[in-house]
Amino acid sequence: MTSDRWLLYGAYGYTGELIAREAVDRGLDPILAGRNREKVDRLAADLDCESRVFSLADPGLEGHLDDVNLVLNCAGPFVDTHEPLVAACLDSDTHYLDVTGEIEVFESIRENDDRARRADLTLLPGVGFDVVPSDCLAAHLVERLPEAESLAIGYQPAGGFSPGTLKTAIAGLGEDALVRRDGGLEPATVGQTTREIDFGDGPVPAMTVPLGDVSTAYHTTGVPNIECYLAVPPGATRWLRYQRYLDPILALGPVQTLLAKLVDRLIEGPDAETRAETTATLWGEVSNGDATRVSRLRTPNVYRTTKLAALEVVERVLAGDAPAGHQTPASAFGPELILSIEGVERIDEWHR
Template identity: 40%
Template sequence: MNDKKIMIYGAYGYTGELIARAAVAKGYRPVLAGRNAQKLQPLAEELGLPAMAISLDATETLERMLGDIDVVIHCAGPFSATAEPMMRACIAAGAHYQDITGEMRVYQQANDLHAEAQAAGVVLCPGTGFDVIPTDCLAAALHHAIPTATHLTLGFDSDSSFSPGTAKTSIESLGVGSAVRRNGKVEIIEHASLTRKIDFGRGDKFAVAIPWGDVVTAYYSTQIPNIEVYIPMSPRRAKKLKRLNKLRWLLRMEWVQNWLKNRVEKSVKGPSEEKRAEQQTWVWGEVRNDRRGERKIGRVVTANGYDVTVHGSLAVMEYLLSYEGPGGYFTPSKLCGPELVEKLPGSGTIKIGID
């Protein structure tokens, strides 16, 4: 396999390293890249892989380095700052782009770049990890079950702990609020202002709406105009989250964000391989057409979120290595089909019913 075909940017992060090791185990020899040469080199030497330290600000150098790369797996957050320059560099260089973000803004940026990517024959597919493969595939399957659906609700229940990158992304949303889609438009709402009971697959649980990526991606995949996403949360924790609404102005400040992220950097570690192996994720969805009185429920069980991210990223990468279709922005289900999640190790089949 050609050493120059795949680049993993941000390979020394928790998830980037997992993807790099899994790629090597499958026989690939990706180029490892990132902004910090000191963090990058030890992993590259251990795996016997080429390494490139490149700043995303060095546009001309980055585009030149991507000239002989077929697929970039972008793993360097915060994606709100790093995704757009990498997407633009991939379009200029003719390399397909995928990433592991869950940030709504990145999906909107990719959609805005659709025409440029299409003209260049480059695929932009952000969200090829747990954010948002399982929920996106379930959304597409539910839409197929009720093509005239007007409302889509998604959610997931997991015992998995956060990686540093995921924790930092969550911090960014604290100062903004939660989000839903109403009548086709994204609306920012207060934290913990939408709650309901949901049986994700382990019995009824109190759940809270969160600003998950599907508020954007599920709309692009299904065109359903009303979308909400939930996770289980104790009522006590929901009350604490609700109290933060009064402090959103403070939590948006750069120095507060940096302080919180520095604390994460020092204290949060991703789950071990043994811990990940013990953890599954229950993904749930509901689709409705209230005018017709139609409603269906869908569920799929997957592996731990980080294992889904590793296997999902590599599955999309392999798909793109032999891809001969048009360029542009795609959600995972639009690119690979709703069955993508069912093909990942540890995943079951999507089941659609009325309860």
């Protein structure tokens, strides 16, 4: 399949709709899809797009993809949606992209690498804010220090989160965090390690969190030890570490359902003004024991970056520029991919 027909699944969610609107503005002509007929039809009518309604539980899912070259999956939590869509893409000769940041989803999709290579198809999860900037930062740092033994990535986002991001985080509550140690994935506790990170305006407290880079940055760079940090308000690290005592309760299905309902009722996601005015900063450090290199990225707001990065990758894959098999953003397009996103700046620091 070599046409430029592509399908956006989860099109009427917060993130899907942002991407759909931008795609139409660029003349990229997506087919809008999802499981709720009323919501799909309303958006498709508003944007004058072709639409398709199907559930991921439909038998014969691949039949909905027979005439498309690429699927961008924006229906998360992706732990619930990636398996049927990846299988349907492989069965229908269709490239697969998504905007997941979930470690287990990256690892699961990677298991299809051989099959995708043989079929000359690209499987590229994580084309949003998770993990395009961080993956490109990791690849850039390893170009600066090729023999790096450890990598730390720090995140300082601003502007709040969408309902889906919070619901995906809720679905992971009560589970072990994961870190990359000596090339393997090991369980760890959220906030197990804390440190101060200078995101550009002086040191702030940060703590370890389970983000996708422990999977993707390893596959991009081969660095065997990887930790991800999130900047937190002063004093919060102590309280967040106590969360583990609540883990058995937070892992209960009814508790997660209640929290997700509260999110649906109370959270709308950042509005257009917030998305336009807020930024995010990423900090990365590689070390080989003797030498250290630090670089930072300043990006637009998380959801603006997601929209712009996802469409940049859609255009490149449709143009035939992506290698086959399971890819990360930087394994497919190199560390400079992030610099093609409007509003991104990269700064390098030199250490010994």
